[in-house]
Amino acid sequence: MGSPGAFQVSEDKESIEEETAGLTGEPPKEKEAIEVEQRVRALRWSPLSWFRMLADEMHWSFVFGVVIVNGISQGLGGAIWRVASDYYWKDVQKVQPSAAQVYHGITSLPWIVKPLWGILTDVLPVAGYRRRPYLILAGLVGVISMLTLSLHSKLHVVFALMAMTAGSAGVAIADVTVDACVAQNSINHPALAADMQSLCGLSSSIGSLLGFLISGLLVHAISSQGVLGLISIPFALVFSVGLVLKEMRTPNFPYRQVYQKFLQASQTMWTTLRCPDVWRPCLYMYLSLSLSLNIQEGMFYWYTDSTSGPSFSQGTIGFIFSVGSVGSLLGVLLYQNVLKECPFRCLLFWSQLLSSFSGMLDLILVFRLNLKVGMPDYFFVVIDDCVSQMVGQLKWMPLLVLSSKLCPMGIEGTFFALLMSIDNAGVLTSSWAGGLLLHMLKVTRAEFSNLWVAVLVRNIMRALPLALLCLVPKSDLSSTILPADMLTGNHELEAHEAEVDDIELVSLVDKS
Missing domain, CATH: 1.20.1250.20 (MFS general substrate transporter like domains)
Known part of the structure; x- marks a missing residue:
């Protein structure tokens, strides 16, 4: 319940907004948003002014x-x-x-x-x-x-x-x-x-x-x-x-209500996950990441080996990874400017296929075929890592967009964190499965004779998620995926937020 003073402040605020709307022809909040947007556009090409505007x-x-x-x-x-x-x-x-x-x-x-x-x-x-x-x-x-x-x-x-x-x-x-x-x-x-x-x-x-x-x-x-x-x-x-x-x-x-809030959030997430429109894409995201076996440590040990590998120095390793981050940035720009309107299935199909093919570059490197055509190891690894990171980003970006469209109103932040955890679980499975593969093939600190087998198995495994694309919705970026009842929000949460707003308003009136 709000106090009479709070009601009077609310009434005065509404009357001021109505007068402003009558003079300008636009609601005050919309006018403010338009003014901020115009200000942002004016400062977009001035980084220091842009930072100062955000700070203000x-x-x-x-x-x-x-x-x-x-x-x-x-x-x-x-x-x-x-x-x-x-x-x-x-x-x-x-x-x-x-x-x-x-x-x-x-x-x-x-x-x-x-x-x-x-x-x-x-x-x-x-x-x-x-x-x-x-x-x-x-x-x-x-x-x-x-x-x-x-x-x-x-x-x-x-x-x-x-x-x-x-x-x-x-x-x-x-x-x-x-x-x-x-x-x-x-x-x-x-x-x-x-x-x-x-x-x-x-x-x-x-x-x-x-x-x-x-x-x-x-x-x-x-x-x-x-x-x-x-x-x-x-x-x-x-x-x-x-x-x-x-x-x-x-x-x-009120710390006594913490358990109730934990329980309510958990029940809402479980109800959402049981929806077929949610768990099917989640299953695809987990399987597509877990089946892309990670053997990066085997490749890293081979990179630095002076007998079987190219014997890269610490500085060279850091530079290779930095070029890979440039490839990742190029992937983001390519998705943002060219591919973001593509349907999820189409983009994931081609990115998964390219991921399998790009992995063959590691096979060429391990067999040292690049040296036979006169291409140094350093130059070839830089191209390999850049292409791999770019393709990986093209696969990751639509998964992020898809995850954001699976979040119901009311628990958007927590549920998005849950989806990211599912993806991280897939990455963890990939890492452990890759370690098991290296152990089974007896790839050690000084023995790399079977490293090419690990690369080949990884590339074949990367193609397996193509058979699971039926779990991904056919929609694109502009379409909704969740059922209508999950897009209406949590009424109890909205009531709680309204109550919090009333409390904050009362405290402001008391201070004045």
């Missing part, structure tokens, strides 16, 4: 948080971590490529439980704040785990695995928390929703490119353990984001 509209701490989490922590730090962790398992822990493949899969487990982090940030505030404590926790966990890996030269492999998994959890928690902030600001500033996504993507892409460029040089200069210690700096910056992020505090939060 949504507070500088939000822009700072997106750049730090997406650009510095996940982009720059993630790229450096990928190269440093490969050399850490190979040179420090001295494990076999099959074991390293399994360990990389284990460290990705925190990304599979992303819905848990999402629900926690949504329904379980700490000290009255929903986002800031989780950013502080993510930064603290990351700093401790990276320093542990860096300072202990003879750390047992189990504890090293636990530390790397904890660091991965820190990145995942920070990523989910910032995604929640972006979603919340997209609702409050709908005209800037696309600009916020562009800010996230731009920060991540530039960070990854810079990270891969310097990763190999850093490993060569201060070793893989030293580089892992440097990654504690991005985590410290994430910690600082939690300290400065502007967020409204919610005092006297």
Whole structure:
């Protein structure tokens, strides 16, 4: 129930909006959205003014948080971590490529439980704040785990695995928390929703490119353990984001209702997953990713082998991965400008087929056929990685769009995190299955005679999801997939949000 003062404020606000609408011929909210959109268009080609505009509209701490989490922590730090962790398992822990493949899969487990982090940030505030404590926790966990890996030269492999998994959890928690902030600001500033996504993507892409460029040089200069210690700096910056992020505090939060909210969200997600229009595409996404076996560690060990492989240096490895990130960016641009209107089945068919064919480049490389035609290993690997990353992005983009169209109203953020967890489960299965394949073929640190068999099996497996395209809807980007009753929203949630709005309005009146 609202107080009389709250009713009077609401009435005055409506009368002002009606007078403004009568003078301009447009509703005030629509006029404001048009003005913001015109301002964005005017500043689009001026990066500094564009950043300043975003900071003015949504507070500088939000822009700072997106750049730090997406650009510095996940982009720059993630790229450096990928190269440093490969050399850490190979040179420090001295494990076999099959074991390293399994360990990389284990460290990705925190990304599979992303819905848990999402629900926690949504329904379980700490000290009255929903986002800031989780950013502080993510930064603290990351700093401790990276320093542990860096300072202990003879750390047992189990504890090293636990530390790397904890660091991965820190990145995942920070990523989910910032995604929640972006979603919340997209609702409050709908005209800037696309600009916020562009800010996230731009920060991540530039960070990854810079990270891969310097990763190999850093490993060569201060070793893989030293580089892992440097990654504690991005985590410290994430910690600082939690300290400065502007967020409204919610005092006297009813913690007794947390269990009920958890239960309600879980029931809604289960009901949605039981719908055939939802579980069939989810099954395809999981199978298509899990059947594309990951044997990257076997290829990495072969890249750096001086007897059977090309014996690439640390700097060369980092540069190869950086060119791969350029190929991924080209894939995004190609999808955005040319292919985004294609039906899901058509685009997934060709991207899956190209993925199988592009894998044959690795077969040419392992057989050293490129040397017979006068093409150096370095040049051929750069082309191979660029093409593979571009094709992989062309396959991933429609899966992201399809996932966004499977989310019911009311639990969009949590359900999208659930779908991403299903995809991450497919990636984990792919990594573990690839490690098992390398172990069965006896591909070790110094034995690569059967590596070509692993490449061939992987390429054949990549073609198998073509038989499962019947699980994917025939619709395109502009069509709806969910039934109409799932698009009407959650009435209980809407009533709860209305009640929260009344409470906030009363508090504003009391303060005035």
